[in-house]
Amino acid sequence: MSAQPINIKTAGQPRTWIKVSALEDIPKLGARVVKSAHGDIAVFRNAEDEVFALRDQCPHKGGPLSQGIVFGKTVACPLHNWQIGLADGQAVAPDVGCTGRFEAKIEDGGVYLQL
Amino acid sequence: MQKMKLVMVGNGMAGVRTLEELIKISPDLYDITVFGAEPNANYNRILLSPVLAGEMTIKDIMLNDVDWYAQNNIKLHLNKKIVRIDRAGRKVIAEDGTTEEYDRLLLATGSNPFILPVQGKELDGVLTYRDIGDTDAMIAAAAKYKHAVVIGGGLLGLEAANGLKLRGMDVTVVHIMPWLMDRQLDKTASQMLQKSLEAKGLKFLLQKQTSEIVGAPTTEGGMRVKAVRFDDGTEIPADLVCMAVGIRPNDDLARQSGIHCNRGIVVNDTMQTFDPRIYAVGECASHRGIAYGLVAPLFDMAKVCANHLGHMGIGRYQGSVTSTKLKVTGIDLFSAGDFSGGDGTEEIVMHDAVGGVYKRIVIKDEHILGAVLYGDTVDGSWYFQMLREKQNIGEIRDHLMFGPTQVNRGHLGNTGHQGQSNAASMPDTMEVCGCNGVCKGTIVKAIKEKGLFSLDDVRKHTKASSSCGSCTGLVEQILASTVGGAYTPQANLTKPMCGCTEHTHEETRKVIREQHLLTIPQVMHFMEWKTPNGCASCRPALNYYLLSTWPHEAKDDPQSRFINERAHANIQKDGTYSVVPRMFGGVTNSSELRRIADVVDKYQIPTVKVTGGQRIDLLGVKKEDLPRVWADLAMPSGHAYAKALRTVKTCVGSEWCRFGVQDSTQMGIDMEKAFWKMYAPHKVKMAVSGCPRNCAESGIKDIGVIGVDSGWEIYVAGNGGIKTEVAQFLCKVKTSEEVIEYSSAFIQLYREEARYLDRTVHWVARVGLDYVRQRVIDDAENRKALFERLQYALQGEKDPWVERTQGMEKHEFEVLSA
Numbered sequence: 001m002s003a004q005p006i007n008i009k010t011a012g013q014p015r016t017w018i019k020v021s022a023l024e025d026i027p028k029l030g031a032r033v034v035k036s037a038h039g040d041i042a043v044f045r046n047a048e049d050e051v052f053a054l055r056d057q058c059p060h061k062g063g064p065l066s067q068g069i070v071f072g073k074t075v076a077c078p079l080h081n082w083q084i085g086l087a088d089g090q091a092v093a094p095d096v097g098c099t100g101r102f103e104a105k106i107e108d109g110g111v112y113l114q115l
Numbered sequence: 116m117q118k119m120k121l122v123m124v125g126n127g128m129a130g131v132r133t134l135e136e137l138i139k140i141s142p143d144l145y146d147i148t149v150f151g152a153e154p155n156a157n158y159n160r161i162l163l164s165p166v167l168a169g170e171m172t173i174k175d176i177m178l179n180d181v182d183w184y185a186q187n188n189i190k191l192h193l194n195k196k197i198v199r200i201d202r203a204g205r206k207v208i209a210e211d212g213t214t215e216e217y218d219r220l221l222l223a224t225g226s227n228p229f230i231l232p233v234q235g236k237e238l239d240g241v242l243t244y245r246d247i248g249d250t251d252a253m254i255a256a257a258a259k260y261k262h263a264v265v266i267g268g269g270l271l272g273l274e275a276a277n278g279l280k281l282r283g284m285d286v287t288v289v290h291i292m293p294w295l296m297d298r299q300l301d302k303t304a305s306q307m308l309q310k311s312l313e314a315k316g317l318k319f320l321l322q323k324q325t326s327e328i329v330g331a332p333t334t335e336g337g338m339r340v341k342a343v344r345f346d347d348g349t350e351i352p353a354d355l356v357c358m359a360v361g362i363r364p365n366d367d368l369a370r371q372s373g374i375h376c377n378r379g380i381v382v383n384d385t386m387q388t389f390d391p392r393i394y395a396v397g398e399c400a401s402h403r404g405i406a407y408g409l410v411a412p413l414f415d416m417a418k419v420c421a422n423h424l425g426h427m428g429i430g431r432y433q434g435s436v437t438s439t440k441l442k443v444t445g446i447d448l449f450s451a452g453d454f455s456g457g458d459g460t461e462e463i464v465m466h467d468a469v470g471g472v473y474k475r476i477v478i479k480d481e482h483i484l485g486a487v488l489y490g491d492t493v494d495g496s497w498y499f500q501m502l503r504e505k506q507n508i509g510e511i512r513d514h515l516m517f518g519p520t521q522v523n524r525g526h527l528g529n530t531g532h533q534g535q536s537n538a539a540s541m542p543d544t545m546e547v548c549g550c551n552g553v554c555k556g557t558i559v560k561a562i563k564e565k566g567l568f569s570l571d572d573v574r575k576h577t578k579a580s581s582s583c584g585s586c587t588g589l590v591e592q593i594l595a596s597t598v599g600g601a602y603t604p605q606a607n608l609t610k611p612m613c614g615c616t617e618h619t620h621e622e623t624r625k626v627i628r629e630q631h632l633l634t635i636p637q638v639m640h641f642m643e644w645k646t647p648n649g650c651a652s653c654r655p656a657l658n659y660y661l662l663s664t665w666p667h668e669a670k671d672d673p674q675s676r677f678i679n680e681r682a683h684a685n686i687q688k689d690g691t692y693s694v695v696p697r698m699f700g701g702v703t704n705s706s707e708l709r710r711i712a713d714v715v716d717k718y719q720i721p722t723v724k725v726t727g728g729q730r731i732d733l734l735g736v737k738k739e740d741l742p743r744v745w746a747d748l749a750m751p752s753g754h755a756y757a758k759a760l761r762t763v764k765t766c767v768g769s770e771w772c773r774f775g776v777q778d779s780t781q782m783g784i785d786m787e788k789a790f791w792k793m794y795a796p797h798k799v800k801m802a803v804s805g806c807p808r809n810c811a812e813s814g815i816k817d818i819g820v821i822g823v824d825s826g827w828e829i830y831v832a833g834n835g836g837i838k839t840e841v842a843q844f845l846c847k848v849k850t851s852e853e854v855i856e857y858s859s860a861f862i863q864l865y866r867e868e869a870r871y872l873d874r875t876v877h878w879v880a881r882v883g884l885d886y887v888r889q890r891v892i893d894d895a896e897n898r899k900a901l902f903e904r905l906q907y908a909l910q911g912e913k914d915p916w917v918e919r920t921q922g923m924e925k926h927e928f929e930v931l932s933a
Contacts, residue, residue, distance in 0.1 A: 020932075021931050029648060029674040030673075032930070034930070035930055047647060047648050062690075063688075064690040069650075071651060072646060072648065072650075074650075076650070078686050094576045
């Protein structure tokens with residue numbers, strides 16, 4: 001279920017870690033949008049300073065998840081309040097749906113995505 | 116880590132519900148073992164009556180089948196009765212010798228039917244009415260025999276009698292009191308009930324005491340009941356006797372094990388018995404001296420108990436107010452609270468003997484004390500809610516009898532999409548929730564298939580009533596009619612803010628004020644929030660409560676605001692934003708309009724629309740462009756995105772209008788300038804009209820002002836939204852300064868006391884306009900104090916657009932790239 005979305009432009013190319021931001025530039029319990037060849041990616045930071053990256057589209061009606069309220073390891077979509085798990089991109093039951101996720105990590109205060 | 120062992124004795128609704136709640140919050144804490152004396156998994160005992168009546172089958176009433184236990188890794192022992200608890204060795208021992216050890220023990224042994232101590236009580240054909248076994252025995256007897264006698268004219272007895280009658284038996288109900296259901300009904304309602312049951316063919320013997328059950332030898336060699344004899348010497352023939360004279364908490368096991376019992380296993384507010392390792396829930400428990408026999412309180416207990424078993428340690432069960440509904444098809448009956456009358460009580464009674472409708476509401480000190488409804492019970496849940504919430508009904512008293520649809524303000528949320536208000540008569544295809552397009556059939560299906568019992572569950576699974584909430588009452592009715600007595604609406608007064616806490620909005624506000632808490636983490640720590648950083652529902656509420664209680668001290672937390680208030684623009688369905696600049700009083704000029712036109716061209720804004728609030732909306736703005744759009748507009752924020760003052764709508768007034776008697780435009784500008792940077796529990800809309808023709812539509816605003824020859828009339832708590840609510844007259848004042856002062860005081864009281872997301876109409880409906888008048892009109896000192904507190908709160912407040920054009924929260928409007 002954690003399959004990354006396939007993009008025609010980048011399909012087949014090896015994925016590499018790319019620095020997108022400094023950790024401090026993403027607000028705690030907040031998110032930033034990263035424009036990429038894979039489309040818009042929402043990069044989240046939770047209260048424990050973990051980072052997560054999801055395709056910036058809610059599986060429900062495509063709402064920008066980056067704009068939602070972050071709590072625990074969940075984000076509430078700003079359009080209709082669907083709750084999406086940050087770690088797996090899965091909608092919290094009883095809603096059903098899944099949004100693509102990307103590997104994210106922190107190194108030396110920098111936030112990296114595997115793209 | 117090794118898991119702890121939880122053993123549950125009893126496999127009924129209360130116990131299993133506790134396990135469900137526990138698994139929800141702490142799925143991995145315990146290895147769970149369940150002992151059930153019956154051969155069946157968990158079923159809905161309340162619906163045995165429809166089974167007996169042939170309207171449902173056992174399959175329809177199963178709540179958890181054996182697969183459910185397997186899926187949740189619960190070890191299930193059916194048909195095994197626990198006979199001993201070894202408290203020192205922490206073991207339970209079953210009749211057949213099966214032994215299980217426990218770290219925590221949950222007793223959910225339910226109740227036993229009370230058996231009259233009369234001769235012949237052990238004869239064949241003498242039954243109680245308690246479980247599937249009894250129900251099956253009655254169904255079998257009905258096929259073979261003719262005369263049935265039901266002893267006990269209470270809820271259970273009448274349901275049994277009705278079922279047996281439908282199965283073709285000749286049924287007589289014997290009751291010792293002068294009228295049926297004497298604990299739930301007054302005499303009048305009871306007599307109406309008796310009449311309609313007699314019309315169904317049931318017979319009644321009232322004020323009759325059973326002295327003996329007479330038996331006769333059967334061909335198989337046993338002794339079977341033949342007749343029932345009374346203490347006046349008379350007797351009636353009987354082939355089947357059903358004793359339904361009440362239930363007794365089943366505390367035998369606990370008592371024999373030395374746990375303190377007193378007509379039930381005595382528990383504290385956390386459902387813990389006197390042995391701290393042992394908990395008890397359901398009909399076997401005695402809480403504050405009461406053992407409940409209805410299902411709704413049991414669910415409340417289950418929730419609290421699970422919370423403590425799950426090491427959350429914060430819930431408290433504080434007792435329940437219960438209501439009664441009789442499940443006999445074709446008979447509508449509802450009762451709740453204390454309707455015995457007496458000193459200091461008043462009654463409102465409506466009685467149509469021919470039409471078969473009776474309603475009696477007992478009132479004391481402007482509060483509902485009890486209600487009995489017969490024939491038309493649609494409004495039962497409404498009365499019950501006001502009873503539980505102790506709502507003051509002084510102002511709606513005139514219309515109280517005619518239900519919420521006649522009380523045109525006071526209770527939002529009782530009709531469906533098309534104004535439907537009677538769930539039972541609705542076809543399955545009819546739409547209930549207009550926002551989410553949910554039909555009645557979908558809701559009923561979800562309730563049955565997923566085993567839902569609460570409004571929140573239904574909202575989560577079907578989305579019905581989860582958006583605007585105007586169909587909430589109807590959804591509650593559908594729940595009530597689908598699950599029977601197992602549903603009790605949750606009283607708002609005791610309803611927690613959200614799943615993250617057990618505390619209500621009111622408690623939270625109080626603690627913030629009294630403890631001088633200034634940040635969200637402080638509140639969550641002090642009030643023992645269950646989640647590390649709340650949720651999308653409680654965090655915005657807490658942020659507002661902190662800011663409104665401690666202005667200039669508490670710091671705003673943008674991450675706890677909904678995106679619109681973080682971006683200071685309205686998010687649209689495609690992820691773009693809309694921008695509405697403020698035009699005080701709806702007045703603009705050529706240079707503002709020119710700047711707007713230039714901005715539209717420069718940023719290629721696709722749609723420009725005049726709003727309903729006399730301003731201009733620029734739709735489809737990219738988020739990254741917002742700060743530059745604001746800078747180029749050089750107009751104040753319209754707060755069209757915020758829980759704050761939106762517009763003050765005005766008519767032109769006396770400056771131009773030949774009818775105008777007051778300068779409404781200037782008044783509107785003054786009001787808008789006084790309130791425009793103010794955050795509130797929800798959006799606030801105002802209007803000022805220059806004469807009673809009321810062209811600014813002041814009658815449907817949170818504050819509506821109407822100019823009259825001698826001054827201004829102020830109306831409050833109107834609403835033009837989901838359900839139109841006409842504003843109520845607050846007072847009349849002479850000068851425009853007074854308009855500002857009185858409206859400030861009203862709005863500040865609302866800011867300080869309403870729940871987050873309450874519009875003024877909801878808040879005033881709850882506290883009553885009288886209360887608002889006392890605080891704002893009658894008490895001049897308090898009015899001044901409120902006015903000054905609002906002034907203080909707004910002091911130095913900046914325009915958020917200006918701040919952001921100067922670089923504040925810059926990251927919000929910048930995208931990164933990879």
